[in-house]
Amino acid sequence: MHKQLASLIASICVVLGIRGSSVAADRPRLVILISVDQMRSDYLTRYGDLFLPASIPDADGRRQVGGFRYLEASGAWHVDAQHSHFPLFTGPGHAVELTGACPYKSGIVGNYWYDRRSATNRYCVEDPEGKIVGNDIKTKLPDVSPRSLLVTTVGDELKMATGGRARVWAIGLKDRAAILLGGHLADGALWFDEETGNWVTSSYYATNGILRPWLRELNASRLVNQFTNAVWNFEKTKALDRVWTWTEASSHSTTGTNYQAFTVSPMGNDFVFELAKRVIEKESLGQIQTEGRQAPHASDLLAINLSSNDYVGHYYGPDSAEMLDVTLKTDTQLSAFFNWLDQRKLLAQSLIVLTSDHGVSPLPAQMRSDAHFSGAIGYEAEVQSSVQRFLADRYGVRGTNSPVKVVEFNVYIDPSDLAWTNAAPSDIHDEVARFLTDTHTNGVYVAYTKEQILKGQLPRTDVAMRVMNGYYPGLSGDIVLVPQPYWIQLNATSKYKSSHGSPYAYDTSVPLLLSGPGITPGIFTEPASTLDIAPTISFLLGVIKPSGAEGKLLMSVRR
Structure with missing residues (x-):
């Protein structure tokens, strides 16, 4: 009986093209x-x-x-x-290559993010x-x-x-x-x-x-x-x-x-x-x-x-x-x-x-002068100032602390600094996101709140999918900004003439x-997808794919 079963399994493997030894040989x-x-x-x-x-x-x-x-x-x-x-930076990009995991799993949401506990930017x-x-x-x-x-x-x-x-x-x-x-x-x-x-x-x-x-x-x-x-x-x-x-x-x-x-x-x-x-x-x-x-x-x-x-x-x-x-x-x-x-x-x-x-x-400067796009180099501090002015106009100002921090494409708003307004944090996030989206200030194409992202309320677009894939609760901001094409965002000390980070081709x-x-x-x-690299290498090595991997085997794997 055991020999018959083994023969049957071997026959099925031949029909399906499953050859365990060939995987090891490769x-x-x-x-x-x-x-x-x-x-x-x-x-x-x-x-x-x-x-x-x-x-x-x-x-x-x-x-x-x-x-x-x-x-x-x-x-x-x-x-x-x-x-x-999204975003497309060195940290998230390299994390993806051999984990097969997007930032929403890996926790690498950027090169930097704001650490609320230490009140500093974290590398x-x-x-x-x-x-x-x-x-x-x-x-x-x-x-x-x-x-x-x-x-x-x-x-x-x-x-x-x-x-x-x-x-x-x-x-x-x-x-x-x-x-x-x-x-x-x-x-x-x-x-x-x-x-x-x-x-x-x-x-x-x-x-x-x-x-x-x-x-x-x-x-x-x-x-x-x-x-x-x-x-x-x-x-x-x-x-x-x-x-x-x-x-x-x-x-x-x-x-x-x-x-x-x-x-x-x-x-x-x-x-x-x-x-x-x-x-x-x-x-x-x-x-x-x-x-x-x-x-x-x-x-x-x-x-x-x-x-x-x-x-x-x-x-x-x-x-x-x-x-x-x-x-x-x-x-x-x-x-x-x-x-x-x-x-x-x-x-x-x-x-x-x-x-x-x-x-x-x-x-961006050449796309603006030669191709007539509105692209430009923007800075985190400029976005931060725009949001602070909006909150001051909307709610008034108390104290000297700024409730807003902008790191890369994340906006963090400290609710304790706005508690006196009696406004729910989610309402504040929504108002800021609408302001940034409606006015396209500082080259913003669209802004999404963490509530929208975590509840799955984003539109079914390529951009929104990338934003969700890049969001890790507690590390990402209260609001995520997406720039317009050919707009790049830098920190105040940067001397770069171009950069990356956007969801565009x-x-x-x-x-x-x-x-x-x-x-x-x-x-x-x-x-x-670059998510496919880690599962493909893992298969060829004969090991389980990394814990957060979600890609598929590439079509080029020998069948």
Whole structure:
């Protein structure tokens, strides 16, 4: 009877195409997620003819691989990939990539939000207990950890499923990118200190308060100096005449009073790739180690954030010669990294996923002058003043405390400062939201109250769906603002010429390329979400998807 049942089950599996062994055979030795900060999806088609070919013959007649076009040719290109939340900032975007969870689950509702208990702005990875490790002096870097991330990552689930044998690392110039990609159980998350030029981490990861010996040696070698005190020359790229935002400059100095200037250039990504290679070598990522192991080798994971693309976009805009040049340099950097992996017999056995945390708006000033939109750069303080004036006109003023705080697209109103009005907080929220929506003051397209959001009373629109996906009670504001197209909102100290954050295509549309074991090559036109990345990687690794994941398996997974 048991043999008949087993035979029947096997027959059903054959008919349905279920082959358990093929899933295990497709399991990658190494997963590498590359998040190109602020890369829009259109860069792949807009500049595709300028990228290296998928395959390149070298001087010895051997074949080398390209960058973006290698991924497109050897793997799956999801051409209609988007983020599904609002707002589109670095913190929420990177949290989504390896959790598969929107901010309403992950708790990462922005880069910053207002903490009512401390009455201060809170950084998304802020943690007073996560002391900086790697510097001999105290710098401006905040103390940080992943404790604000309220769900698990792919790396977390991989560590638990393998009894800790899998090795998980995340790196990037930005602390929030590395931490939110790495998660809670990573072996290490590393980021850059612009004051000292050191790679650093948090005592959350380095519990003994000391960097690994190889990392201390890397910092001591001052490798960083090879990428600084130079000139970023993009004269040849500018001569291509492929940009809309014109500039008289054809080069920028990477020299500065600290190590910040070179990060706003392709050299910042060069430095990150050097670290990626050190992590792979020194931590033996993707390399089978059988000594002392009874269980099968566990797959490893490395997440890489390329922040320099984001810095360039902020300072020069997406249609500039600088952005074109940093994108072309990223292509050549990817090619060099892939060939380095190939020399170590890792490329064919690695699952490579390339995406981005968000896009970017064209320069608001140029959209206003050339395309006649009403776009502009606004500031949080301006919105705050407008709401304060409205409340003063509506209810009068008592005391000197301001009841209003604006952080990113969230408006927080302290009910205790308006208790004397006897108005219900929900009524105050509703009046402020109507005022902002009706007048479109400070570039506001629409404003929704927390009561509307939590009760599911928003209209059935794409924008409203993203707002709901981005709202976490207690962290998000009493009112959420959505800007008009080509309006960006900055804090008072920012010198950016462009930014991101909106629910519009230029911010939500990002590249999504996958290449390696378990992936069917081809172009996939079905809509895809960045929420789908974590469940897809988890499936290919044979582990449960992260706790907050809600995406689906991508169509490119080999059936």
